[in-house]
Structure formats: structure tokens, C-alpha cells
Amino acid sequence: MKTFMFAAWSAFIGAIATLTFVAWLSPASVAQEPASESPAPTISAASEKSFSLDEIAKHNRLEDCWMAIEGNVYDITSYVKNHPAPPSVLQRWCGKEATEGMRTKGYGADHSKTAWEMLKPLRIGVLERNAN
Numbered sequence: 001m002k003t004f005m006f007a008a009w010s011a012f013i014g015a016i017a018t019l020t021f022v023a024w025l026s027p028a029s030v031a032q033e034p035a036s037e038s039p040a041p042t043i044s045a046a047s048e049k050s051f052s053l054d055e056i057a058k059h060n061r062l063e064d065c066w067m068a069i070e071g072n073v074y075d076i077t078s079y080v081k082n083h084p085a086p087p088s089v090l091q092r093w094c095g096k097e098a099t100e101g102m103r104t105k106g107y108g109a110d111h112s113k114t115a116w117e118m119l120k121p122l123r124i125g126v127l128e129r130n131a132n
């Protein structure tokens with residue numbers, strides 16, 4: 001019985017040691033994945049699309065709504081139906097430089113951090129420098 005207990009204990013310790021070793025190895029491989037997967041994770045001036053205000057102005061409907069906010073350009077169309085305020089509130093900012101709308105909600109209160117986070121995946125490029 002003692003021998004069996006010793007064998008079982010050794011197997012258990014061996015398993016723990018193996019798992020610890022594997023866990024020690026894995027962060028390196030995880031860390032490499034994003035680099036090989038995502039071609040353009042951050043703002044890169046060279047590869048980024050830039051839009052003029054004229055181009056943005058073509059997307060001035062709720063069914064096709066782009067906004068320029070603080071130098072970036074966003075396609076808000078997919079979010080319009082989920083926005084908590086009535087669509088008319090958004091509509092007047094579609095196709096425009098809408099930083100004021102985003103920062104004030106039309107009555108002087110900035111959107112929450114969560115709202116600003118929601119913008120990020122909707123980003124399609126930057127506002128052209130000296131845009132007019």
C-alpha cells in the first residue's frame with residue numbers, strides 16, 4: 001500500500017511539474033501571436049486612409065453616417081440603431097465634423113468613457129490634414 005501511495009504521489013507531483021513547465025513556456029508563444037496576425041494594429045500615417053470633409057459630407061444620412069471626431073473618421077451607421085437617444089439627435093452630425101456633438105451630447109455633457117470606447121471599432125481612417 002505504501003508503495004502504491006508513493007507511486008501515486010510521484011505521479012501527481014510529476015503532473016504538477018509538467019503543467020508548471022508548460023505554463024512557463026506559453027506566454028512567449030502567446031505574445032508572438034498578435035504580431036503575426038494583425039497587419040496594422042495602431043495608427044500608421046503611411047497606410048492609413050484619410051478623408052476630406054467633402055468626402056465625409058457624402059455620408060450624411062442615418063443609413064450611411066460618417067463622422068469626423070477629433071481627427072479620426074468613423075462610420076457610425078451600424079451603431080445608429082443602438083444609440084440610446086432618438087436618431088434625430090445623431091442625424092444632424094452625420095457627414096460632419098462631430099467633435100462638438102460627441103463632447104457635448106447637445107447639452108454640454110461629455111459621453112462616458114464606455115461610449116468613447118465604442119467608437120474605436122467604428123474607426124475607418126483619419127481626417128485629411130487641412131481638410132476643407
Ligand code: HEM
Pocket residue numbers: 067076079083084085089090093098100101102104105106109110111112113114115116118119122
Ligand atoms: C456625435 C453626435 C452624438 C450626439 C449629439 C449624441 C448624443 C447623445 C445623447 C443626447 C444621449 C442620451 C442622453 C445622455 O446619455 O446623457 C447619448 C447617450 C449615449 N451615446 Fe451618444 N451622441 C452622439 C454620438 C454617439 C456615438 C458616435 C456613440 C458611440 C459610438 C455614442 C454612444 C452613446 C452612449 C453609449 C450613450 C449612453 C450614455 C453614455 O455612455 O454617455 N453616441 N448620446
